[in-house]
Amino acid sequence: MIIGGGIAGPVAAMALEKAGVDAAVFEADGSGSDGVGAFLTLAENGLEALRVLDLHDQVCDLGMETPRMRIVNSRGKPLADFGMRGRTVRRADLYTALRDEAVRRGVRMEYGKRLVDAEVTPHGVRASFDDGSTARGDLLVGADGVGSRTRAIIDPDAPRARHIGLLNTGGFAQGLRLPEPPGVATMVFGRRCFFGYYVHPDGDVWWFANPASRREPTAAELAAITPEEWRAQLVELFRDDHGPMLDIIAATETIVPPWNTRDFPRVPRWSNDRMVIVGDAAHATSPSSGQGASMAIEDAVVLGMCLRDLPSPAAAFAAYEQQRRRRVERIVKQGKRNGTGKAPGLIGATVRDLMMPMFMRMVARRDLMAWMFDYRIDWTVAVTARG
Ligand SMILES: Cc1cc2nc3c(=O)[nH]c(=O)nc-3n(C[C@H](O)[C@H](O)[C@H](O)COP(=O)(O)OP(=O)(O)OC[C@H]3O[C@@H](n4cnc5c(N)ncnc54)[C@H](O)[C@@H]3O)c2cc1C
Numbered sequence: 001m002i003i004g005g006g007i008a009g010p011v012a013a014m015a016l017e018k019a020g021v022d023a024a025v026f027e028a029d030g031s032g033s034d035g036v037g038a039f040l041t042l043a044e045n046g047l048e049a050l051r052v053l054d055l056h057d058q059v060c061d062l063g064m065e066t067p068r069m070r071i072v073n074s075r076g077k078p079l080a081d082f083g084m085r086g087r088t089v090r091r092a093d094l095y096t097a098l099r100d101e102a103v104r105r106g107v108r109m110e111y112g113k114r115l116v117d118a119e120v121t122p123h124g125v126r127a128s129f130d131d132g133s134t135a136r137g138d139l140l141v142g143a144d145g146v147g148s149r150t151r152a153i154i155d156p157d158a159p160r161a162r163h164i165g166l167l168n169t170g171g172f173a174q175g176l177r178l179p180e181p182p183g184v185a186t187m188v189f190g191r192r193c194f195f196g197y198y199v200h201p202d203g204d205v206w207w208f209a210n211p212a213s214r215r216e217p218t219a220a221e222l223a224a225i226t227p228e229e230w231r232a233q234l235v236e237l238f239r240d241d242h243g244p245m246l247d248i249i250a251a252t253e254t255i256v257p258p259w260n261t262r263d264f265p266r267v268p269r270w271s272n273d274r275m276v277i278v279g280d281a282a283h284a285t286s287p288s289s290g291q292g293a294s295m296a297i298e299d300a301v302v303l304g305m306c307l308r309d310l311p312s313p314a315a316a317f318a319a320y321e322q323q324r325r326r327r328v329e330r331i332v333k334q335g336k337r338n339g340t341g342k343a344p345g346l347i348g349a350t351v352r353d354l355m356m357p358m359f360m361r362m363v364a365r366r367d368l369m370a371w372m373f374d375y376r377i378d379w380t381v382a383v384t385a386r387g
Contacts, residue, residue, distance in 0.1 A: 001137035008279030008296035009143035010102040015304025028114035038170040046294025063089035076242035148281030155269040161262035163216035170208030173251035193237040271317035283328040289335025309383040
């Protein structure tokens with residue numbers, strides 16, 4: 001039983017199928033995937049992990065190739081410019097493509113099934129859902145995202161996700177003719193707010209912004225901001241910056257309402273005898289890492305291999321954790337680091353602008369970031385109990 005039909009869920013189901021284990025996915029929401037955030041970039045390592053399950057073709061028609069990233073400051077001064085191999089896709093499109101392919105491969109997807117509880121029984125796991133139904137399986141994989149119910153079932157003392165001082169918003173602007181080549185990610189360290197944009201080959205501009213918020217606003221506080229107020233706030237944040245941000249905001253009909261950004265420095269327990277967590281449930285990282293989806297995909301593939309090769313779920317979960325924990329925690333740290341400087345305050349902004357070129361030159365150095373991007377999973381290698 002896989003809980004959650006986001007990214008990690010369907011990919012884990014397909015990895016399990018490939019490993020010879022039948023899987024069913026239970027997703028809390030209905031079958032549509034509207035409103036699941038704007039877009040994300042799959043990094044090279046994530047694309048390669050999809051390739052292990054022959055899922056590369058399912059994503060290569062989505063969104064746009066992202067071959068380069070350029071980083072500028074609030075005066076438009078270049079801080080870094082480097083090549084990359086990523087793909088930027090609308091989250092809803094990615095969810096739909098993965099779910100459809102999972103179903104095509106024989107995975108059962110059940111919608112409207114929000115996990116409320118699960119217990120280990122002598123023969124497996126019994127899960128209960130908020131519609132009053134139950135299901136049984138040999139094991140349960142929690143791919144239920146940053147607010148994971150599975151995580152809390154495995155460890156009621158699990159820490160809560162940490163607010164990282166930034167909000168998220170974005171949208172899709174139409175009718176602009178920006179000079180940037182298609183797909184190039186342009187990141188702007190504005191005076192008051194961070195902004196990123198990509199020109200799609202069809203001319204639309206995909207963008208996001210990270211307004212600072214020291215305190216984590218409640219859902220009610222966020223919901224109380226009207227679209228007009230929100231647009232006005234964004235205009236105010238970028239009014240003194242060099243770049244097309246104000247044009248992009250003006251050319252966006254619907255700005256995605258703001259939401260909080262959270263991460264987990266460390267989730268102490270990932271599994272019990274029959275349950276395990278993958279993806280954001282185990283290690284949500286700040287969007288600034290650009291790796292959340294890729295980590296979720298890698299987790300799912302590695303878990304499939306461990307369950308294929310080890311004699312018991314507990315042994316498989318231990319090997320999975322051994323292979324994954326160090327890497328994902330390092331990425332969470334990197335994401336936090338990348339996010340600092342996005343909301344620096346006035347003195348901080350001056351220091352940041354002095355230090356940033358050096359830091360960005362490091363981020364741009366392929367050899368220094370090889371540990372992140374060059375990670376590859378070899379499905380043909382047998383996993384042993386030592387990982
Ligand atoms: C604004 C933003 C920008 C991002 N940008 C990037 C980026 O550029 N690159 C990148 O790699 N990553 C990015 N990410 C991160 C990425 O979206 C996540 O890391 C990724 O979606 C994690 O996948 P997941 O399957 O673990 O969780 P999710 O995609 O969150 O899926 C969890 C699923 O579980 C379901 N669910 C939740 N609770 C239950 C329950 N109790 N019962 C049943 N189902 C349940 C949810 O409805 C959802 O469908 C970004 C995230 C955000 C918010």
